[in-house]
Amino acid sequence: xxxxxxxxxxxxxxxxxxxxxxxxxxxxxxxLKECAACRKMLDEMKxxxxxxxxxxxxxxxxxxxxxxxxxxxxxRRIRRKRMxxxxxxxxxxxxxxxxxxxxxxxxxxxxxxxxxxxxxxxxKIYSKIDPDGHKTAILSVDQKNMFYMLxxxxxxxxxxxxxxxxxxxxxxxxxxxxAHDRLPDTATDETSLxxxxxxxxxxxxxNIKEAFALWxxxxxxxxxxxxxxxxxxxxxxxxxxxxxxxANSDSATTEK
Numbered sequence: 001x002x003x004x005x006x007x008x009x010x011x012x013x014x015x016x017x018x019x020x021x022x023x024x025x026x027x028x029x030x031x032l033k034e035c036a037a038c039r040k041m042l043d044e045m046k047x048x049x050x051x052x053x054x055x056x057x058x059x060x061x062x063x064x065x066x067x068x069x070x071x072x073x074x075x076r077r078i079r080r081k082r083m084x085x086x087x088x089x090x091x092x093x094x095x096x097x098x099x100x101x102x103x104x105x106x107x108x109x110x111x112x113x114x115x116x117x118x119x120x121x122x123x124k125i126y127s128k129i130d131p132d133g134h135k136t137a138i139l140s141v142d143q144k145n146m147f148y149m150l151x152x153x154x155x156x157x158x159x160x161x162x163x164x165x166x167x168x169x170x171x172x173x174x175x176x177x178x179a180h181d182r183l184p185d186t187a188t189d190e191t192s193l194x195x196x197x198x199x200x201x202x203x204x205x206x207n208i209k210e211a212f213a214l215w216x217x218x219x220x221x222x223x224x225x226x227x228x229x230x231x232x233x234x235x236x237x238x239x240x241x242x243x244x245x246x247a248n249s250d251s252a253t254t255e256k
Contacts, residue, residue, distance in 0.1 A: 004033055005224075008038050016045055104154045109231045110205035111150040113236050118170065119203070125171040125238060133160035135170070138211050141224035144198040145232060147211045173239045178202050198242070201235035210234075 006033045014020045015028045021083035032039050117128035133156045138147045148171075152160075162168070186195060203211045210231050217224035 003027055005031075005035060005038055008032070008035070009041060012038070012042055012045055014048060016042070062121075106153065108151040108153055110208050111152070112204045113202050116150050116170075119167070121167070123173060124169060125173075126167040126168055126172040128162060128164075128168070129170075130160055130162045130166070130168045130171070131170055138203075138214060139194055140214055140228040141218050141221065142228070143194045144196065144229050145195070146197055146200045147203050147214075147231065147235065148200065148238070149203045149211065150206060171200070171238050173244070176239045177244055180244075199232065199240050200238040201232055202238055203231075203235050207231060207234050 008028055011020060011024055011028050015025065018053060020028070029115045032042060044066075111129060111134070119126050127150070129150050131150070134152055136149050136151060138149075139145070140147070169199065175193060179195060179197045182195045184195055188195065210227075214227055214231065217227055
């Protein structure tokens with residue numbers, strides 16, 4: 001029986017899908033060698049199958065994207081929450097570290113004259129507070145008045161403890177007198193008391209801000225002097241060159 005194009009046309013779909021027997025395959029291929037029309041039909045069927053395959057893959061991919069879209073949203077929300085949690089944790093750590101550093105190293109508690117336990121002995125002033133690490137001084141703009149204060153932080157309290165009932169030398173008036181009497185051209189360093197100092201005061205906690213504000217008026221000498229005088233009126237006078245000179249004069253009169 002002659003193999004017609006109609007028979008080959010019926011076999012081509014099975015041939016393309018590789019679902020024919022070996023004998024049928026040979027029949028189709030022998031026919032295709034001699035029949036241009038069937039070869040063209042074979043090419044068209046293959047192109048149609050390719051288009052169908054591409055379309056099917058696209059549809060499957062579209063369906064898959066549709067299916068996984070909610071999962072992607074959930075994953076994005078989870079990632080966003082994780083990132084927010086990480087950022088918040090980092091911020092909290094930094095805040096805690098900063099606050100801890102401030103309270104341990106920088107937060108100062110100022111000590112009043114009474115709480116410092118100031119006592120006078122042999123013309124010198126002692127305190128139950130160890131001055132190391134605690135004592136701070138502010139010099140007036142005209143360098144004639146020295147304002148002292150005692151303060152402590154948690155770090156200072158641990159590293160510079162004050163023994164109970166101890167007597168720590170806080171101020172030696174003789175040192176102030178030497179600075180007052182020093183010649184202006186005498187060599188000094190940053191640890192030296194100012195030459196020509198006239199008064200030394202102790203500042204209580206309620207006047208600390210006022211003491212630190214003295215140098216806000218360094219470009220206004222008259223106002224700076226006024227502010228120093230106003231502050232001095234609120235502080236404890238430790239030593240005064242005027243009083244010392246008066247005492248020395250009285251002493252000389254008595255000796256005569």
